Amino acid sequence: MADFMVPSLATPDLKRRANAPIHSERRIKIICIGAGASGLLFAYKLQRSFRNFELTIYEKNEEVAGTWWENKYPGCACDVPSHNYTWSFEPKLDWSAVYAGSGEIFNYFDTFSRKHGLRRYCKTRQQVVKATWDSAKGGYHVGVHDLANNTHHEDYCDILINAGGILNAWRWPAIPGLDKYKGTLLHTANYDTSVDLTGKHVGLIGNGSSGIQVLPTVQPHVKKLTTFIREPTYVSPVQGLEQHVFTPQELHDFAHKPGALLEYRKNVETGLNGQFSLFLKGTRTQNDTRAYMIEQMKQKLNNKFLEEKLIPDWSLGCRRLTPGVNYLESLTKENVSVVYGEIKEITENGCLCDDGNEYAVDVLICATGFDTTFKPRFPLIGPSGDNLQDVWAKEPTSYLGVAAPDFPNYLIFLGPNCPIGNGPVLSAIEYQADWMMRIIDRYQVHNIKSFAPTTEAVSDFIKYKDEYMKETVWADPCRSWYKANQADAPVTALWPGSTLHYIEALGEVRWEDFKVEYNGNRFAWLGNGYSQTELDQTADWAYYVRDHDDGEYFSRGKKREIMTKSGTCSHDAGGVDFTGRQERL
Known part of the structure; x- marks a missing residue:
């Protein structure tokens, strides 16, 4: 059962509710950190469903779209098929190719923000630098630095949303002597x-x-x-999702032929959702796809030295898969040299490697990624005075990737152990947003002061997750940001299941996993005895009287059958390949 605490003192909100009908919607103030894909979707969902709210999105960049505004390095693109790197309800008709460049992706999210009037909530060049819980008021004091004017101001919110993502804090490589280099030094994320x-x-x-x-x-x-390469990795598009520039006929059909684009998108999404068994050890899908990729890599490299150094011996998918368009072929070009091993230090001229050689270069590009530790990029101080940055310093432990224990009224997009590499990620983000809307709805119409997942619930989830991960390829001894860039560490980035599995897991809010504190009597939401329907002179006051039963279904199985149109499709059984896993279970 949920742990409910009821303060004894009355509040102004209780007095207001006493004179209002049941489920009266109090005004709420929400601050969202980040106007990338997740932040913009949150604003869209909130605007679509709620009325009595105030939303401010603080964005450190001068534009929206987050990583797709920041990253402008040569060849920057998404490794998810473009028509499925959109919101489920907001297709784009004119993607140029299967894998679109960052400029096109920025334009998609920029257009989305303008079409739906979301920029009214966004304050750019504003960076959140601290958030502190106020136990008396039940909200957060948020410190904001104005990067344009170099000033600081304080804001306050009832609910704090962290939509900053994890690919937003780029870092130089931890190699000695980087400051000594006299050539041109570049980083892909600050190109x-x-x-x-x-x-x-x-x-x-x-x-x-x-x-x-x-x-x-x-x-x-x-x-x-x-x-300079220090470890192998799999590089090849999954069969059937190779790079392809859409033809004029395809673009015409997507735009003008009814159902053509929807059918294409659903086919690709079905394929992406059908790949999860790839990530389970010993499955037929894992073995067959790995053999296919190894053969593809050998054909493209056609070089025994490179094959030996670049093709891993661990399972396919232990590190994030990448289609790598023309990468392997380019490694064999006459003007390309591959140096395999560790860089011991950076010199004035270039890189001194563990083979004893110094490699002088005019320009040094560091494609060394981001800080993917999941720690907030700012101090987040909870009721006990603990800073979530410190709490998550060693291992981040979230509730289903969307909340943190002991940090009330704080929700997270793409938090620890969410499906960022399990399948189509934007679909998962949509369901995270929907889950948050359910939380916000209950908070708004009930006299809730604070909510947070219990430590017991999170502990049980982590135990389940760690046990599940033993049977996945992610547990193999590869160094991956899925495991804090270590070879042998807990998998902190990924969900213990498929994206469809995650979508079902977030289908409802399990309030029994939460500690909820109320402002006064928990039944104050009952109000003055009237329903809101009676106040609406345009509503049907007998809406429940019908001539046939068109009501909702109450069993989870029946609901799922209706929602997923069960019986209307046929899929290859390989999409649920348990081969090699059933025996161990």
Whole structure:
């Protein structure tokens, strides 16, 4: 049962509710941190369903769209098929290719924000620097730094939403001597587009997603490119999702042929959702797809040394998959050299590696990623005085990826152990937003002061998650940001299941997992004895009288059958491949 605490003192809200009908909607103030994809979706959902609210979105950048505004490095693109890197209800007709560039993606979210009037909530060049819980008032005092004017101001909210994401705090590599380098130093997440690489000797550190996109883009234009790689990784598009530039006929059909785009999107989404067994050890899908990718890599490399160094011996999917368009082929070009191993230090001229050689370069590009520790980017002080940055310093432990124990009225997009690599991620974000709307609705119409998941609920979830992860490829000994960039550590980034599994898990709010504190009598929401329907002279006061039963279904199974149109589709049984797992269970 939920742990309910009822303060004895009356509040102004109780007096207001006593003279109002049942479920009276109090005005609430919400602050959202970040106007990237998640922050914009939150604003859209809140605006669509709620009326009596005040929303402020603080965004540190000068524009919206988060990572898709920040990242402008050569070749920057999304590794999710473009038509499925949209909100489920907001398709884009004219994506240029299966994998779209960052500019197109920025335009999608920018257009979304303008179409729905979401910029009215956004304050750009405003960075949240601290948030402190006020136990007496039941909300957060939020410190904000105005980056444009170098000033500071304080704000206050009832509910704090962290939509900052995890790919927003880029970092230089932890290599000694970086400050000694006298050439041009660049980072992919803070890229200077004015730098001309033509005819230069360019060094590239890293073979993660950004490094894999940079190399084939700049290779044709540079005199020489030396890429520094310290570990193998799988690079190849999943079969059926190879890069493809849409033809004029395809673009015409998407825009004008009824149902064509929806059918295409649903087919791709079905394929993405059908891949989850890839991440389970010993399944037929894992074994067959790994064999396919290894063969693809060998064909594209056609080089025994590179095959030996770049093809991993751990399971496919242990690190995030990337399609790597033209990456492997570019590694074999005459002007490209691959240096495998560790960089011991950065010198004035370039990189001194563990092979004893110094590699001098004119320009050094660091494709070394982000701080993906999940810690808030600002001090977040809870009721006990603890800072969530410190609490999550070693291992972040969230409630279903959306909330933190002991930090009331604080909700998170893409928090620890959410499905950021399990399948179509924007679908998961939508359901996180819907889950938050259910929380906010109950908070607004009941006299709730604070809510937070209990430590017991989070502890049980983490135990379940850790046990489940033992049977996944993510537990293999690869170094991955899924595991805090360690080879042998708890999986803190991913959900213990598929995206469809996550969607069902967030289908309702389990209030028994929450500690809820009320302002006064918990039944104050009953109000003055009248319903709101009776105050609406345009409403049907006998809406429940019908000539047939069109009411909702109450069993979860029946609801799911209706919602998913069960019986109308046919899928390959390989989409639920338990091969090799059933025996262990």
